[in-house]
Amino acid sequence: MTLTHEPIEGEHFVVVSETTGDSWEIVVGLEVHCELATATKLFCGCPNMFGDEPNTNVCPVCLGLPGSLPVLNHNVVELAMRLGRALHCEVEPSVFARKNYFYPDMPKDYQVSQFDQPINVDGWLDLPDGTRVGIERAHIEEDTGKNTHAGGSGRIHGADYSLVDYNRAGVPLVEIVGRPHIRHPEQAKTYIDELRAILLTTGASDAKMEEGSLRVDANVSVRRVGDTALGTRCEVKNLNSLRSLGRAIEYEARRQVDLLETGERIKQETRHWDEGAGRTRAGRSKEEAEDYRYFQEPDLVPLAPSAEWIAAIDAAMPPLPAARRDELASSAGVAVTESSVVIAVQRDLDQLALATIAAGGDGKRVLTHVEHNLSGDGAADLNPATFAQLVGLELGGQLTATQAKTVLAEMVTSGRAPDVIAAELGFEAMDSSELEGIVDGLIAESPEEWADFCTGDDKKRGKLQGFFTGKIMKATKGQADGKAVAALLESRRADRG
Amino acid sequence: MSAIPSTALEIAAAVRSGEVSAREVLDDHLARIDAQDGEINAFNLVMVDEARAAAAAIDTQVAAGQDPGPLAGVPLALKDNLCTRGIPTTCSSRILEGWRPPYDATVVQRVNAAGAVSIGKTNLDEFAMGSSTENSAFGPTRNPRDTSRVPGGSSGGSAAAVAAGFAPISLGSDTGGSIRQPAALCGVVGVKPTYGMVSRYGLIAFASSLDQIGPFSTTVADSALLLEAIAGHDGRDSTSINAPVPSLLESLGQGVDGLRVGLVTELMGEGIAPDVAARVRQAADALTAAGAQVGEVSVPAAAYGLSAYYLIAPAEASSNLARYDGVRYGMRVDAPTTAEMNAATRTAGFGDEVKRRIMLGTYALSAGYYDAYYGKALKVRTLIVRDFEKAYADFDLLLTPTSPTTAFKFGDKTADPLSMYLNDICTIPTNLAGHPAMSVPFGGGSDGMPVGVQLLAPALGESTMFRAAAVLEAAAPALDEVWS
Numbered sequence: 001m002t003l004t005h006e007p008i009e010g011e012h013f014v015v016v017s018e019t020t021g022d023s024w025e026i027v028v029g030l031e032v033h034c035e036l037a038t039a040t041k042l043f044c045g046c047p048n049m050f051g052d053e054p055n056t057n058v059c060p061v062c063l064g065l066p067g068s069l070p071v072l073n074h075n076v077v078e079l080a081m082r083l084g085r086a087l088h089c090e091v092e093p094s095v096f097a098r099k100n101y102f103y104p105d106m107p108k109d110y111q112v113s114q115f116d117q118p119i120n121v122d123g124w125l126d127l128p129d130g131t132r133v134g135i136e137r138a139h140i141e142e143d144t145g146k147n148t149h150a151g152g153s154g155r156i157h158g159a160d161y162s163l164v165d166y167n168r169a170g171v172p173l174v175e176i177v178g179r180p181h182i183r184h185p186e187q188a189k190t191y192i193d194e195l196r197a198i199l200l201t202t203g204a205s206d207a208k209m210e211e212g213s214l215r216v217d218a219n220v221s222v223r224r225v226g227d228t229a230l231g232t233r234c235e236v237k238n239l240n241s242l243r244s245l246g247r248a249i250e251y252e253a254r255r256q257v258d259l260l261e262t263g264e265r266i267k268q269e270t271r272h273w274d275e276g277a278g279r280t281r282a283g284r285s286k287e288e289a290e291d292y293r294y295f296q297e298p299d300l301v302p303l304a305p306s307a308e309w310i311a312a313i314d315a316a317m318p319p320l321p322a323a324r325r326d327e328l329a330s331s332a333g334v335a336v337t338e339s340s341v342v343i344a345v346q347r348d349l350d351q352l353a354l355a356t357i358a359a360g361g362d363g364k365r366v367l368t369h370v371e372h373n374l375s376g377d378g379a380a381d382l383n384p385a386t387f388a389q390l391v392g393l394e395l396g397g398q399l400t401a402t403q404a405k406t407v408l409a410e411m412v413t414s415g416r417a418p419d420v421i422a423a424e425l426g427f428e429a430m431d432s433s434e435l436e437g438i439v440d441g442l443i444a445e446s447p448e449e450w451a452d453f454c455t456g457d458d459k460k461r462g463k464l465q466g467f468f469t470g471k472i473m474k475a476t477k478g479q480a481d482g483k484a485v486a487a488l489l490e491s492r493r494a495d496r497g
Numbered sequence: 498m499s500a501i502p503s504t505a506l507e508i509a510a511a512v513r514s515g516e517v518s519a520r521e522v523l524d525d526h527l528a529r530i531d532a533q534d535g536e537i538n539a540f541n542l543v544m545v546d547e548a549r550a551a552a553a554a555i556d557t558q559v560a561a562g563q564d565p566g567p568l569a570g571v572p573l574a575l576k577d578n579l580c581t582r583g584i585p586t587t588c589s590s591r592i593l594e595g596w597r598p599p600y601d602a603t604v605v606q607r608v609n610a611a612g613a614v615s616i617g618k619t620n621l622d623e624f625a626m627g628s629s630t631e632n633s634a635f636g637p638t639r640n641p642r643d644t645s646r647v648p649g650g651s652s653g654g655s656a657a658a659v660a661a662g663f664a665p666i667s668l669g670s671d672t673g674g675s676i677r678q679p680a681a682l683c684g685v686v687g688v689k690p691t692y693g694m695v696s697r698y699g700l701i702a703f704a705s706s707l708d709q710i711g712p713f714s715t716t717v718a719d720s721a722l723l724l725e726a727i728a729g730h731d732g733r734d735s736t737s738i739n740a741p742v743p744s745l746l747e748s749l750g751q752g753v754d755g756l757r758v759g760l761v762t763e764l765m766g767e768g769i770a771p772d773v774a775a776r777v778r779q780a781a782d783a784l785t786a787a788g789a790q791v792g793e794v795s796v797p798a799a800a801y802g803l804s805a806y807y808l809i810a811p812a813e814a815s816s817n818l819a820r821y822d823g824v825r826y827g828m829r830v831d832a833p834t835t836a837e838m839n840a841a842t843r844t845a846g847f848g849d850e851v852k853r854r855i856m857l858g859t860y861a862l863s864a865g866y867y868d869a870y871y872g873k874a875l876k877v878r879t880l881i882v883r884d885f886e887k888a889y890a891d892f893d894l895l896l897t898p899t900s901p902t903t904a905f906k907f908g909d910k911t912a913d914p915l916s917m918y919l920n921d922i923c924t925i926p927t928n929l930a931g932h933p934a935m936s937v938p939f940g941g942g943s944d945g946m947p948v949g950v951q952l953l954a955p956a957l958g959e960s961t962m963f964r965a966a967a968v969l970e971a972a973a974p975a976l977d978e979v980w981s
Contacts, residue, residue: 060600064820066593066701067580067602069734098816100862102839109819162835164824293862295871298706298813300735 043070064107084120332363512570519570592846602699619654649679674924681949696731759794815858
């Protein structure tokens with residue numbers, strides 16, 4: 001069965017079942033674990049470092065040796081609160097709890113986490129498309145070690161033997177529990193992009209999905225359009241990239257619609273995404289639900305950050321992506337949802353763009369360059385004044401768009417002024433009579449193609465437009481302005497008709 | 498060789514002055530252990546080589562004119578749930594077989610720094626769960642006063658070591674009475690300090706919110722000396738109190754004139770042996786004679802302490818003891834899957850009482866039962882704190898029996914866990930409140946076995962508590978004195 005995504009009033013999305021023609025809504029809530037970028041672990045002084053030799057960053061505390069006790073890392077609380085405030089959460093007095101279950105990668109066979117009294121509650125995150133996704137909580141917990149299963153299936157069940165690396169055990173995590181306000185696979189990916197930007201901006205995490213410092217689980221359910229109650233959800237794990245996230249949500253929604261349309265029920269369960277097979281699979285079924293027997297961690301004292309501490313965090317908060325987009329869009333005179341605005345902020349080039357606009361550069365042209373021509377290193381070091389100068393040359397007709405792109409690349413490399421580079425490359429504004437002469441000469445050289453261009457169907461004309469444009473560009477060594485060429489060809493065709 | 502003094506204060510003074518050497522002191526105690534511990538079984542391990550090296554180092558310091566510290570050359574026994582670097586630490590459990598901690602407990606570091614000579618690791622009820630030391634995987638410890646009787650527990654080895662003269666001082670841990678009850682049954686002094694006064698770093702946890710390390714000694718002054726050495730803030734224990742250590746030795750001569758002492762009515766009636774209750778009244782009279790104002794006080798919630806304790810302590814224990822899973826250290830019984838290996842290891846490694854409490858605690862925390870059991874127990878705990886607050890509005894100290902009876906015979910209570918649990922009825926409330934308490938020997942029972950009376954104080958009230966303890970020590974009848 002295929003599902004077609006259709007936007008409703010530009011806000012919600014539905015999927016249409018091709019089997020029944022019924023409309024369904026996908027509902028997604030994301031749980032994100034991110035490792036905090038502290039120098040040391042949550043409860044001990046061991047380095048918080050990815051990629052070191054196994055079991056080298058360990059001590060009695062993070063190995064959970066008998067008699068050892070945890071001591072809370074102050075910096076973890078700082079970073080967790082920074083993230084919480086960036087997500088518009090309230091910082092509440094909180095307590096740590098033990099989540100009890102047996103697993104060999106967990107040295108104490110319980111995980112220290114926060115349960116009924118988390119540090120950050122009730123916030124939100126605004127997506128570039130204007131959607132506001134609620135944040136239920138963002139709490140502190142410790143990471144586990146890492147198992148490697150040798151032989152058999154590569155999973156713990158049936159492995160010949162297993163190795164455990166405890167370097168990651170006790171690394172500080174924040175789990176960000178989003179409310180089920182996401183309605184589309186792409187929106188889920190955007191949410192993660194946006195969250196990553198906030199994590200990087202606040203310095204809370206390096207947020208690398210490929211190194212596992214940002215891990216995403218998706219709670220997916222579907223419901224018929226118009227229903228207000230949530231459907232039964234499945235939690236999809238093992239999502240190692242944004243691509244997997246989008247595909248897994250799409251697959252899972254399709255699977256659930258299929259089941260529901262054939263009269264079956266959705267079983268609430270954990271499912272693992274298999275990227276190779278492109279499907280989710282149910283986890284090994286457990287005879288009964290896990291009972292984690294949470295209770296307050298008696299080895300730690302309650303956490304009550306002072307109002308002064310929270311105020312200091314707010315005061316030092318760097319501008320966040322949503323605010324940066326607002327500022328840039330208003331300065332450039334474009335909509336905040338424009339892709340160029342989103343990309344400029346993603347690439348950390350919004351300050352450059354703002355300074356260039358302030359130096360007199362046209363907002364739309366500046367953003368076009370940022371979006372299409374400034375993806376490489378060194379762009380942020382561009383001089384806004386010379387960048388503005390380049391945009392001026394382009395708008396004044398002294399440089400074509402293609403030439404401007406070339407000059408800009410050279411500016412990034414050499415830092416020299418655009419007029420100097422343009423002169424060196426022999427880029428001069430071609431006056432229109434000169435271009436007309438070249439075009440008329442080429443038309444005369446290829447009468448058959450010209451006739452076909454003038455009378456042929458759209459397809460043929462498109463092809464021949466490419467033919468003539470290519471010849472003109474060759475003749476002008478690329479200095480002709482593409483738009484001017486197209487306009488000239490069109491006007492000659494009209495003259496002929 | 499000069500005569501070896503018997504108390505820690507005297508030994509330290511003699512070693513510091515060069516009157517006797519730490520080696521002589523050690524040899525004297527090792528000889529006693531050698532002669533008698535085969536029968537008593539106070540020690541899981543006698544650290545002969547390490548102790549000799551430590552004593553030699555003390556003697557070198559003294560010879561060089563340096564002061565080794567307030568415990569210079571004093572032999573000290575450590576309960577075998579205190580981590581000692583490179584030395585087996587077993588909790589008297591098979592499950593920790595072969596494990597050597599890579600670090601010293603904070604208290605071990607502190608007694609070493611004060612010049613003490615750690616002489617051995619003492620026996621206990623497995624993971625400190627018990628009141629008779631009969632739950633040890635390495636056989637019971639015998640009461641030095643009568644080897645047909647238990648020494649109490651769970652720190653039975655540490656109490657017996659001091660009572661038998663194997664060491665003038667020792668360290669134990671007290672979760673529900675595990676220092677005070679064996680102190681009472683063996684006729685020595687035992688102190689449970691305020692929760693957080695002594696660092697728990699390196700104490701293998703039984704119930705983290707209740708565990709506290711404390712001293713045993715033959716005299717009140719020696720307990721003051723040892724507590725001063727181990728107390729004080731430790732950055733490695735988040736529950737450690739950041740407050741100055743009280744000067745306990747200084748408080749000893751201050752008497753009790755004008756102090757208000759309350760006799761807790763709930764702990765003087767049903768369940769308390771008449772001979773024990775009579776000794777407590779005699780102790781109250783001694784305090785009155787010394788100028789204290791003694792009255793009766795009710796602490797109603799104390800009656801529910803035992804029930805709350807046997808939910809809270811097992812709940813925490815069920816989590817604390819989860820890590821003994823065969824994966825990283827200690828015993829492992831191989832099996833086809835990890836879960837089966839965990840189960841086989843724990844089945845073989847833990848004794849019955851430990852299993853019983855893990856099951857109790859797991860049940861108390863389970864979904865659907867939490868509110869009725871663990872949650873309710875926490876409320877009772879709050880009530881106990883409140884009732885103590887009320888009592889301490891009118892009284893400076895409280896007085897109770899330490900144990901309902903004197904030392905009982907081996908096997909008397911092993912068939913009925915509940916009767917064993919009742920041993921802790923007088924000691925448990927202070928653990929739930931986090932308050933200090935201590936047991937002071939005060940004559941004998943009708944069977945001629947020692948009776949201990951318990952002094953209770955509000956949090957950080959150790960100085961006042963030790964003042965009264967010194968008065969009781971001076972007034973205590975001899976063990977064989979017939980009571981009337």
